[in-house]
Amino acid sequence: MKLSLRFSWRMLLWLIPLGLLLLAIGTNPAGTGAHAIAASLAAIGSKATPISVRVQPYNGPNAWMPLLENGEIEMGIINILDSHMAATGTGNYKTAYPSIRVISGGVFPFTAGLITRDKLDVKQISDLKGKRLAWDYGGHAINQTWQNAVMEAGGLKPSDIVQVRVSNLNDGVRAVPEGKVDASFTAVGIGVVEEANAMEPIRFVSMPNTDAANKILGRYGASVVKAEPATGIKGDTYVIGYPLQLVSSSKLSDKTIATLLKAWWDNMAELQTIHPLLKRWTKETQALTNFTVPYHSGAVKFYKEVGVWSPKHDARSKEICQ
DSSP, X not given: OHHHHHHHHHHHHHHGGGTOXXXXXXXXOTTSHHXXXXXXXXXXXXXXXXXXXXXXXXXXXXXXXXXXXXXXXXEEEEEHHXXXXXXXXXXXXXXXXXXXXXXXXXXXXXXXXXXXXXXXXXXXXXGGTTSEEEEXXXXXXXXXXXXXXXXXXXXXXXXGSEEEEESSHHHHHHHTTTTSOSBEEXXXXXXXXXXXXXXXXXXXXBXXXXXXXXXXXXXXXXXXXXXXXXXXOOSSOEEEEEEEEXXXXXXXXXXXXXXXXXXXXXXXXXXXXXXXXXXXXXXXXXXXSOOSSOBXXXXXXXXXXXXXXXXXXXXXXXXXXX
């Protein structure tokens, strides 16, 4: 008992400067890439530090962003375009959340595209004209934004397809093998795609790998990339790629940020074994130079210490803070 009490007091003394005992990461529902990444980070963070890190799933960032701003959760998994919209109150956000800060550039490239039933005669995006597509995605509004970009790159307008509203990303994916829709937008290599493929074989529809398509996607911070082998990738398949980031609020302390970043940095080899997506969570992708909201001051200090923060990062910070 004495040993237990002594250990508990040491932990408490260590944690007081961190300002919290429990930390939550907001994510999309289970089965999504965001949830898988957050669960992996939580496992290592809880194991390698005295902080207890948990995953808190929501329909999407639109649902958890107000909670990040007011301190009900401390972190979240979100992509580069959603981060900018949330910070500025544009696009899918009616309210600005200016305290959002990047902690890690995260998984890059995170890849996504439109899936269809493998037996359908759909070879390219334009073949979906007149077909039923999942639409709206509820609290995961950015999914619709990415889908619109993919459609535009493939020569489709919203009026060219039949819109079938779904409540979230997972429902849209499941609607494909169920025959409720002919296509839905989703990430490559995530659990809900495996689930859908087990119901009926699915396939990612290849995007046009052209300068015109890249110009369209470039407006959103994305580009056309060749997909790695995964469920639903049949032959050479081109999808979109973009950073999927870990963010926090500027109110979270530098010490807390540094403690977790060091744990993930030092245990990266183990982290990368937890889920295939984490193979793209590398030391090179933690401080990307195309960020759309500022990095947290604690993250900047840490990345400078480990030698991956450069003058390009400082220049980008000044550019987006003007």
